Amino acid sequence: MKSLFGSIAAVLLGRRPEMPTIRPEWLAEFATDCNRTAVSNIRKLFWAATLLNLVALVTYDLPLYRHGLFEQYRMYGDLVVWRLVNIVMLGTWLITAHRLGNNLAPDTARQMTVVAIPLALLFCIWHALLSQTLAIDVSIYALVLLVIAGMIVTPSRLKLIAYPISFGILITGIALINPNPLVSYAVGVNAFCLTACAAVADEVWYRAAVHNFVLRKTLTEERSRADELLRNILPDAIADRLKRGENHVVEFHDDVSVLFADVVGFTQLAAELSPIRLIQLLETLFKAFDEIAERHGVEKIKTVGDAYMAAAGVPDAVPDHAERVARVALAMIATCDRLSRESGMPLNLRIGIDAGPAISGVIAQKRFAYDLWGDTVNTASRMETSGAVSRIHVTEAFRQRLGGHFVFERRGHLELKGKGLVPSHFLVSEAEARAA
Incomplete structure (x- = not known):
């Protein structure tokens, strides 16, 4: 935890901690590794979101509808529409990912990630705007931003552009929904801080991904050199037995x-x-x-x-x-x-x-x-x-x-x-x- 806060402070103050360099011959593998990991994480996230929306339809929206609140407050009806669209879109992505299987081709994994990021941002902004009709609440917006930053690490830093874009959409929507300038200002400050935290978290997680990848590749190379040296000294069959832990051959x-x-x-x-x-x-x-x-x-x-x-x-x-x-x-x-x-x-x-x-x-x-x-x-x-x-x-x-x-x-x-x-x-x- 201490190292995480140190990394965040270093990024905010402009003192970027030293990051391992990815060799040119590793770039394609790093991109593939990031995209496949992102697809795996997104699959888990979207399954959880879909199941939660189904549960909410039954336990929350249906009782409200029976009590006639949909007729009094338009927001509840809009929220049901949001849930249904959410389930359909996320379900479509999940079905596609399931049919493609786990061993996705590099280009396919990248395309699946590219589709998932704006999809997640769309639903989080949409929900945050719906929440503004009754209360000043940007918690869903904050939660999804941080989840995207932490779980969807991509090799391209273009994802950082998505954060100011989502912030702009949210602020514009709030200004149109609630004309009170004090509300817009308060929500804007909160949203800006949350967006900045998400961008910093994205940078921290990206650096962690680079560090882990370089460490793994370095260890693999060192292990390969050690194996090659051992096989230069011993027959392959004998080297394999020693690697399995046999003490006496x-x-x-x-x-x-x-x-x-x-x-x-x-x-x-x-x-x-x-x-x-x-x-x-x-x-x-x-x-x-x-x-x-x-x-x-x-x-x-x-x-x-x-x-x-x-x-x-x-x-x-x-x-x-x-x-x-x-x-x-x-x-x-x-x-x-x-x-x-x-x-x-x-x-x-x-x-x-x-x-x-x-x-x-x-x-x-x-x-x-x-x-x-x-x-x-x-x-x-x-x-x-x-x-x-x-x-x-x-x-x-x-x-x-x-x-x-x-x-x-x-x-x-x-x-x-x-x-x-x-x-x-x-x-x-x-x-x-x-x-x-």
């Missing part, structure tokens, strides 16, 4: 394919290149890898230094996880060769792949990190470190999952810690590509 996967890629000779490159040039080179390379992984439906897990880890079949199981990783690996080798030619830098990769069960989950509480664990992950890492330059070193388990769709070169048996001698192969190409 751990899953076991029966069958996945895991890929490790490492830049050969990175230490020498780091010694020869400036830090900025080195980071730019890695950024270009890993950005290309990210695009390849996304294109083939493979999940990037993490980068550590010059190493790149990706997997398929996590967080959601897919039947063709081996084919996806194989195509990603071939595309990564081709991309690395292309970037090496374009940059003139000796860029080469070693890639290792294995397939099998794994555990995935989110570790840490302050800085989230999605990771994989298990023998499959360890084996894929060892396949990379024991591989060859510009070759894709894979296990027998991975080769079997690919079937005959890819071409392999048998490397022989490899000594792996904890496993002994295991057969390994080099992935050469996709069978269809080689046949072509």
Whole structure:
């Protein structure tokens, strides 16, 4: 309440409180938001007014008619006419709004608001003029003005013109109905004060609408940025689970394919290149890898230094996880060769792949990190470190999952810690590509 009076005083004294700025790209949405909210509020207001007039016809006008007061005082008859016209006009607007539904088009919502404002002002002025025939009463006029100011907030400030127009109509009507200059003066002062209050209230409510809209849009943008950042760090399915409030995200996967890629000779490159040039080179390379992984439906897990880890079949199981990783690996080798030619830098990769069960989950509480664990992950890492330059070193388990769709070169048996001698192969190409 204190802030409301402060805003009114600031407007009256010319010290307008600072109002958030609506960006140009938000103007259309703000206008739509205002008009749809206005239509919703007007619908409630018009329903209440229609029901009150129906009740008044039965409980007030009908007894007066039976007692013969309509014949003695013309005002009562005029009031019945006012009520009937009121019910018909407001009912027509309500029926139209009901048929159009809640999801009004922006132009339709604006037109409905534009029609409702003069309609409400018309009935309030008409009733205030009727009241002047028996008493100096502008309470209905004041009530409707303040309701319009508070409930019908429009993006256009042209509504402010309606207040002096309604004031002029009221004063002119009173002067014609009651020739007593003292009455006209007293009603005029009251009406002027009420009209001024309505205009100030309109400005205050409009500023509140702008502030709330800008705050809501800003919060939405910040939430979108946070969601985008979270989805850049974590898979979409995992990010959604964390947003729903899950504290521990751990899953076991029966069958996945895991890929490790490492830049050969990175230490020498780091010694020869400036830090900025080195980071730019890695950024270009890993950005290309990210695009390849996304294109083939493979999940990037993490980068550590010059190493790149990706997997398929996590967080959601897919039947063709081996084919996806194989195509990603071939595309990564081709991309690395292309970037090496374009940059003139000796860029080469070693890639290792294995397939099998794994555990995935989110570790840490302050800085989230999605990771994989298990023998499959360890084996894929060892396949990379024991591989060859510009070759894709894979296990027998991975080769079997690919079937005959890819071409392999048998490397022989490899000594792996904890496993002994295991057969390994080099992935050469996709069978269809080689046949072509």
